[in-house]
Amino acid sequence: ISAEKELINRLLARYDRVGRGGRPVLNASSPVNVSFGLGLIQMDLNEKEKILTMSMWTRHTWVDEYLRWKPERYDGVTEIRVEPHQIWVPDIQLYNTADVDIPARAALAVVRYDGTVSWYPHCIFRSSCSIDVANFPFDEQRCNMAFGSWTHNAKEIDLQMAFSGGIDLSTFHADHMDSSAWDVCDVNATRQLVPPDDENHYSVLTFQLLLRRKIVFSSYILTLPCVFLASLTLVTFWLPPERPDRTALGMSTFSSFMVLLLILVESAPPTANTVPKLGVYYCFIMVIIMLSIILSSMVVNIARGPSNKTSPVPRFLAFVSTMDPQSPLNINA
Known part of the structure; x- marks a missing residue:
């Protein structure tokens, strides 16, 4: 041994x-x-x-x-x-x-x-x-x-x-x-x-x-598309009023942000204490897009409505445009 x-x-x-x-x-x-x-x-x-x-x-x-x-x-x-x-x-x-x-x-x-x-x-x-x-x-x-x-x-x-x-x-x-x-x-x-x-x-x-x-994966999936889609929101106002696809572009951008928000919800862990700042930014951009769709619909409606020049500008639209309820825009043209 x-x-x-x-x-x-x-x-x-x-x-x-x-x-x-x-x-x-x-x-x-x-x-x-x-x-x-x-x-x-x-x-x-x-x-x-x-x-x-x-x-x-x-x-x-x-x-x-x-x-x-x-x-x-x-x-x-x-x-x-x-x-x-x-x-x-x-x-x-x-x-x-x-x-x-x-x-x-x-x-x-x-x-x-x-x-x-x-x-x-x-x-x-x-x-x-x-x-x-x-x-x-x-x-x-x-x-x-x-x-x-x-x-x-x-x-x-x-x-x-x-x-x-x-x-x-x-x-x-x-x-x-x-x-x-x-x-x-x-x-x-x-x-x-x-x-x-x-x-x-x-x-x-x-x-x-x-x-x-x-952040390599997150940058390509969550961040860069958000920047590009937010830029498309401005294109809605650059289109001429006679183009009916102004509203369609806004709706497409809104749907794209909804998909990104769903991806964010699926990727981020749910917690009761905090909310991702990126998610708050997504919601803010979606509100802006919703307002742009409403304003674009008004512009298209006015541009393609009856050509009656004696029709007054609606009071609420004059208030939104000038923030003055006594604006001369309410006077008949």
Whole structure:
């Protein structure tokens, strides 16, 4: 039998004697310092359900005082690999999860001779994220992910950051950049003691991601057609009054804006707090087009009506034209 197998058998046999329950410390008053970090692989933000799905690899590092040995006694073996269910692992959980069952891919734990344990499982996290659609489709969203021990307070498990930025974005940068409709603009990570006024507070790591929507698709579908159709509204007034298609052009433009509004409603997530400014602009332009259709109908009616020059100008039309109810336009021509 090799020295590595002999070492693993002895360490696990010792672990079976002391038990895997309880923290791996010789002194019960000593905390277990756990270094925790995340690495982003892929992500997806479901705006309608307000759920952020993150495919990430997680980094757990701690010291197990029951997994120590002298390398010179085992042919210089300085590290071994064991199954995580065979040793104690910290119960680090996502607090604001939207899914009770978090799928994770099995990964071996690497143990060094000084008791340092490194565990890098791959997990898929689904967290809740509040959505603000006021600037849709040029919006930015801030999503938070809070991690901490589910049962141990800060005196038992002291959770620390594994990376200075909180989340590693460089390892799989091409994957999440090309496969997502969002750009990760900034990442902030903070460590808090919750609740702060309680002696039995918990160590919580909060990761905040600033996401910016990629505007290539939205610009071509929602923005550019809106500018072109709004310009067509002016063409309605450039047509001569004897052309009956003035009203038809206005109705076609109105119907086009209605289609864009339906696309916007289908694309933007429904929220009770805010309304997209682009949707407000669509409604405003549709009101302008409706007024242009009414005025064009009046112009066509007057231009193609009976040629009786003694007919007075209607009082309401004179008021709209001059904002003066006593306008001389009311006098018979």
